[in-house]
Amino acid sequence: MVTSSGDADRAASVTLRPMGERAVLAEVADLAGVVALHAALAVAPPAGVEELVPAARTVLVAFDPRRIGRAAVEEWIRRAALSPAGAAPPGPLVEVRVRYDGADLDETAALLGIPAGDLVARHAGVEWTVAFTGFAPGFAYLVSDEWRHDVPRLAQPRTRVPAGAVGIAGAFSGAYPRETPGGWRLIGSTDAVLFDPDAATPVLLPPRARVRFVPERERVAAGPLAAPPPPEAATGSAPSAAVATADARPALRVLHPGAFTTVQDLGRAGRAALGVARSGALDRRALRVANRLVGNDEAAAGLEIALGGFVARAERDAWVCVTGALVDVVVDGRAVDAYAPQFVPVGAEVRLGSARAGLRAYLAVRGGIAAPAALGSRARDVLAGLGPAPVHAGDVLHAGSAASAVPVVDAFPWTVPPSLHEVAVAEGPRSDWFAADAWATLLDTPWSVSSDVDRVGVRLDGPALDRGRHDELPSEGMRPGAIQVPPHGRPVVLLADGPVTGGYPVIAVVTDAALDALAQVRPGDRVRFRRV
Known part of the structure; x- marks a missing residue:
């Protein structure tokens, strides 16, 4: 050729x-x-x-x-x-009806030196294209060759931007799918459903879609932000895990949920382009093993219990298995082994003590937790608010049908989560943004796990990783395991609920096999990276 x-x-x-x-x-x-x-x-x-x-x-x-x-x-x-420009077919055309009543409309027009009516006409008079999504599920960054303005963001972002707000910032326009903080200048609002996890097509504006804003009526005077929607709509909260699916039966009644307990399966992979993180169990191996030991499919939903302290009572005869962090497990007043299937007769209690090593325990129930699904998964995404709400006292957890019989297990090999975690990493896309000695510092330092540990990520304390470049990095795709380095120089490891795009340079990426170990790090633990 x-x-x-x-x-x-x-x-x-x-x-x-x-x-x-x-x-x-x-x-x-x-x-x-x-x-x-x-x-x-x-x-x-x-x-x-x-x-x-x-x-x-x-x-x-x-x-x-x-x-x-x-x-x-x-x-x-x-x-x-090498494909010729324009060879790919254009995306679908979506019309979004807008009321140009935004709180920043007049001020933004004044910044651009044009009347507010001209700003409305220009915004509605061009065809936009979804360049990418991010920030929140379904939040589309729209661009247009016909849009000539570069609009500065607000000097002080709002702590609350209502769902449906239409804004502009830089060369972009976009609409907020749900209530979030935000620094874009608000010029209008729409009633269009931008993100619906229960819909066959959950995102109204996917990448490459073409968008036209259609004025809904004559502009009304700009005023204060609209009243907030009801709490469920505003926060994106999903129904409680107490809500059952049609083919499930009550299995456990929660008496004490522990510090923070969520329903998790293996997540909703393949949707990052829509702004949706993978989510799912942070220690995937622990959940898989727990499911296998009670006869479930490995991907069945179970409970992820941070720090232990969980108590539940059996609503019917049930089988359970606890894996992950080192916790004392008591069934019907009798101490039992973790990593082994345990029979719980109706009326008996299952108790998990405080985690003595590791951070997250996993409890599988035979038949799998049958909470409502969102985008094909029952995983709770704490950043996006997708999936069943965190488990509360009084919730009744339903379970479905198991995939196979409870296996006969004399002993299952497992180890206590250590306080020094060896984590394998591969090269990241922005390693060249750092000083020559930054890689050596990353690998030679026994990093201390800070108190900032959650499902979104883990911040590590130690020496600063010096940068060779200090300019702003435009937002780019992120992955679980990406080690971002914010301006303070200390690494932050993104986990399953982390953002799908980000603007901090990634020096390295934790290997997929090593990610599960990070589910068990707790404040004060040490992390050592080794390069593969």
């Missing part, structure tokens, strides 16, 4: 950066290049490519290394970069 100089230039314009062992970050010159590359990649992804996540200057390509190798993925990306 003969390659023209134009083809070579387009291929050379894509820089491929490693994002751990399961993803590649394809970097291009600008946002228009992102839209074009993402469109070309989306036409026919090869088997083994799991996700395409466009962002401001990059497209994150996640893949399963058991099905396709990194070299093949990189070659596919380079070939896609």
Whole structure:
């Protein structure tokens, strides 16, 4: 095949950066290049490519290394970069009806030196394209070649922006799917449902969709923010785990939920392009083992119990298994083993003591927890508010039917979670943003786990990782295990509920096999990284 100089230039314009062992970050010159590359990649992804996540200057390509190798993925990306501009079909056209009644409309128009009516006409008079999503599930970053304005964000972000608010910031426009903090300038509002986890198509504005804003009525005077929606709608809270599915029966009544207990399965992978994190059990191995030991499918939903202290009473005869953190397990007043199936007769109590090592225990119930699902998963995403609400005292947990018989197990091999965690890491996409000695510091330091530990991430205390570059990094795709370095220089490891895009440089990425170990780190533990 003969390659023209134009083809070579387009291929050379894509820089491929490693994002751990399961993803590649394809970097291009600008946002228009992102839209074009993402469109070309989306036409026919090869088997083994799991996700395409466009962002401001990059497209994150996640893949399963058991099905396709990194070299093949990189070659596919380079070939896609050679696709003629416009070869991919345009996205669907979506009309969004807007009331131009935003609290910042007049001030924003004054900043741009135009009347408010002209700002409305310009905003509604162009066709927008969804360049990428992020920040919150269904939040679309819209761009248009016809939009000529660069609008500064608010100097002080609002602590509450209502769902449906339409705003502009920089060269972008967008609408807030649910109530969140935000620093965009609000020029209108819409009643359109931008994100519905129960819908067949959960996101109204997916990447590459074309968008027209349609004025709903004559502009009304700008005023204060609209009244907040009811708490469930405002926070994105889902029904409690006490709500059962049709084919399930009551299994456990929660008497004490412990410090923080959520329903988790193996998560909702493959939706990062819609702004939805993987979520799911942080210690996937512990949940898989617990499910297998009571005869469930490995992906069945169970309970993730932070710090222990959980108490429940059996509403019917049940089988349970506890794995993960080191906790004392008591059934019907008798101490029993973890990592072993335990029969709980109706009326008996299951008690988990405080975690003595590790952080998260997992409790599987034969038949699996049958809480309502969102986007195909029963996992609770604490950042996005998806999935069943955290478990509370008085909740009745329902269980479905088991996949197989309870296995006969004399002993299952397991180890107590250590206080010094050895964690394997691979190179991150922005390792070249750091000083020459930053990698050595990352690997040589016994990092201390700070008190900032949750399902979103783990912040580590230790020496600062010095940066060689100090400019702003445009938002790009993130993965569980990404080790971001904020301006203070201390690493933050993103976990399953972490954001799908972020603007801090990623120096390294925890390997997929090592991620489960981070589920068990607790404040004061030590973490040592080793490079693979």
